[in-house]
Amino acid sequence: MTIDTVQTPATAAPAEFDARVEGQRLMKEWYGGLELAGERGQPVANVFVMGNAIEILRCFDFQLVFPEINSLQTGVRKVSEEYLRLSEDYGMSPDVCSYVKADVGLILKEQKHPAGLIPKADIAIASNMCSTFIKWAEIWERMLKTPTFVLDLPGQRAANWEVRPGDAQHAADARWVEAQFRDLIERCERITGRRFRMERLAEVQSEVNRMVGHWNNVMALNRNCPAPYNAMLDGLTYIGIMNVYRGTAEGADFMARLEEQLRAQVARGEGKVAGEKFRLLFSGTPCYVSMRRLVELFESWGGVFAYSDYLTFAAGGMDAGDLVYDTSRPLESLAEVTALAAQRGLSNQFFAHERLAQNVRDYDVDGIVFHGIKSCRFVSSGMADTRDYLNKRLKIPSLYIESDLIDPRYWSDAQIKNRVDAFFESLNQRGGPAPHAGRAAAVPLASEASIGGEA
C-alpha cells in the first residue's frame, strides 16, 4: 500500500456506522455474555490485555473476563472509590495498583459490577509483561481458588535490541513460548473436557490477521493532519474492541468499518479537533475517572493526541510491525508472533525512549505528554528519565502530569489545568505549531499500512 491509497478513499463511510455507539453496543453485549456464561455452561477465563493467549482460549469457547477492563469501568462509571475503599479496608496498601484494588473490591462485593455480575473464572492467564499481573492472579488463587497459568514471555533484554523473525534468539524465545502454549492447551482440555483442534486455531488466527490488518491502518491513518481521531478518547473505544473481540468476526468487521470511516474522514480533511493546532503524543495510561476532562483540557487549546503508546501496549502490542499469523502452521506461528509482540510492543516499555523517538517522527508530533501513574510502575517508573533523555536528545517539548488510573483521590483538576495551560503557552511561545497548510501530512509506513488491508 502506498501513501496514495491511504489518502484516497473515495467512498464515504456508511452513515449508520458510529464507532462509539457500535463500540458501546459490543461492550454491552460482551458484559451480557459474561452474565450468561453460567447458564450456557461456558467455561470462563480471566485474561489481561498484554500476553494473554486469547487465540488458544477461543478454541475452547471460553468466555473472556478482562479484569483490567472491569476495573477501569468502575472508574468510567464513577464508582471506583467504593471498590478501592473496600479493598483498603480489607488490608490492601494505598501504594499498589488501583486496578488490583478495585478487583479485590469486586471480589468482596461478590462479583457485583456496575455492568453486571462477573462470573468466576475456571482459569486465569497471567503473563509476566506486567509483573503485577502475576501478583493479581495469585490473589484470585487465594480468594477464589482460580487455577492460574503464568505465561512467561521473554522480553526485550537491552537497548538497541533487534530481534528478527527466524533469527536464533527469536527461535529460542518462540520455542519456549510454544512449549508453554502446549502446556496451556493440555490444561484447557482438562478444565473444559474439550479437545483442542488446530483447524479452529487457524480460523481464529485468520480473524486476528484481518482485525490487526485494519487496526494497523487505523493507527496509521492518524498520521494524517488533521488527525481523524483522538487517540486518548476514541482510541480507548477502539482498543476495548481490539482486546475483547480479538479473534472474532465481529471484531474484525468493526475494525474494517472503522478504517473505512476514518479513510473517508481523511479524504474529506476532517479532523477530530476543529482547527487542530498541536499534534501530541500521550505516553502512559489514561485517568479513567477524568478521561473526558483530561482530553478537554488539551482540545481546548487545539491539541489532539495523534498517538499514544497506550494503544500499542494495552492492545497486546499487535501493531508493533509485521505480526501476521501463518495459518498453515498455527501453533508455531502463534508462538513466534507472541514472542515478537512481547518484545516489540510490550516489554519495550522498559526502553521507551527508542520507541517514542520513532513515534515522534511517525506521527509528526509537536510535544509529548507523559502521564505518570502512582500505582502503575509498568508505565511510570522510567517515565521521568525517558522524558529527560528525549528532551535533551530530540529537544521535543513535553509535559509531565500525575494522577491515577481510577482513583479519583489523585486527580487534582486545578493543578493539572495549570500545567496543561503552561505547556501550551510555552508551545505558543516557541512559535506555535508548524503551519499545517504547508506541511506534508505524516504518512503511514507502507509496510504497516498494507498488512491485511483491504483498500
Next chain:
Amino acid sequence: MAQGIQEDGETALVEILERCNALRLAPPPADDALPAGYSGTLGHFPVYFPEEIAHAAGLLPVHVLGGGNKLELKYADAHMGSFVCSICRSTAELGLNGTLQPLTGFVTHPICDAAKHLAGIWSRNLPEQLAQILYLPQNVNTPGAVRFIAAEYQRLRGELERKTGRPIADESLRASLRIYNRNRRLLRELYAIRRDEPWKLSCTESYLLLRARTRIPCEQHNEMLEAALPAIRARRRAAQDKPRVVFVGGFCEQPPLEMLETIDDTCYVVDDDLLIGMRWFTADVPETGEPMWALAESFVERSAASPVQHDERKTKEGYLMEMLRTSGADAAIVTAAKFCEPGLDEQVAWSKHLDHEGVQYLILEFEEKMTSFEQMAMQLETFAESLLFSIA
C-alpha cells in the same frame, strides 16, 4: 587456656564483623583495586543472579543493593517518580552520581516493573556499560523451563565474553560452581546455628557475614566464613528469654541495619529471607556435566522462594509456614518495603493466612533510608512480651 582461646576467637570474630560492616558501606571496588584474576565488576540487582557466570568471566559480581540510609538523593528525584521504592531510586542515584560508573555492566531481572525499568535508565545514562535484563522465567513449571533458562544463561555468557574479550570455558564455569557450592554449604551452616543456637549469632551479625559476599570474591568470602563459623560455635553465650521469630520481607530492598538490631534486642530471628538470592539454591549445583544446564536445572528444581517468583509448587503461604515449622519459630515478623508492590501484596496474603492458622505476627513497613527506630522498638517490645506471655 580454653578461656583464652575463646577470647581470641571472639576478638577475631569482632574483627571479621567490623570488616563486613565496612564492606556493607563500601562502593564496588575500582578495577585497579580488584584481586588478581578479575578484570572488572558486574553489578546485579536482587533477587537472584547466577554469579558463577560472571565469576568465570573474571568479573567480580557485586550486588547493587541501593544506598541505605546514608545516601542523599541529588539526581534520582528528577529521573524516577516519588512513588517508586527506595532501592530502585537510590540505585538510580548511585548510577547517576558516578558511584557505579566503574561497573563493566549492570544486570536486572523481571522481579517487578520498577526493577526492569532500571535497565532502561542504565542504558540511557550509562551507555558505556552493558545494561541487561536477564529474563529469569516466572513460569518454572512448564517442561522446557530449564532449556529456556540455560539458553538465557548462554546468551549472558556471550554478552560477557564480548564485553571482556575473554572466552568463558566450561572448566572455568565448573570451577566457579565448586567455589559457590562451598559457599552454599557454609551459609547453610551459618543459618543452622541461627536455628539451633540463636543466642550465639544475632540476625544482624549473620546478615553482615552474608552481605560481605556482595563486595568480595566468593573464594575470599569462603575463607571469611571458615574463620567465623568456629568462633561463633565457640561462643559461650547464655540463651535469653526471647521469642523465636521468622523475618520475611527482606528479599530485595534491605532493611537498615539498625532495624535488624532493634529486632535482635527483643527476638531471636531463627530464619529470614534477607538477601535470599544469595542463598537461592537449597542444595549444591551438580559439578559434573554441562555447567549452564546444571545452573538452570538448579533454578527450577533446587531453589528457595520469594514473593517475586511464581512457582505452582510453592505457594507464598506454604513456604512461610515451612520456614516457621523447620525453624521452630513461635511467630513471624512480616515486613514490606514502602512502595514495593509485590511485598505489600504479599503482606496482606501472609497476614490473612497467619490469622487463619492462628500464628502470631507483627506487621512492619520499612524503607532503606529510614533513620528513626524508636516507634518500631516499642512495637517489637509489645509484640515480644505478648508472645512470651502466650507461649509461657
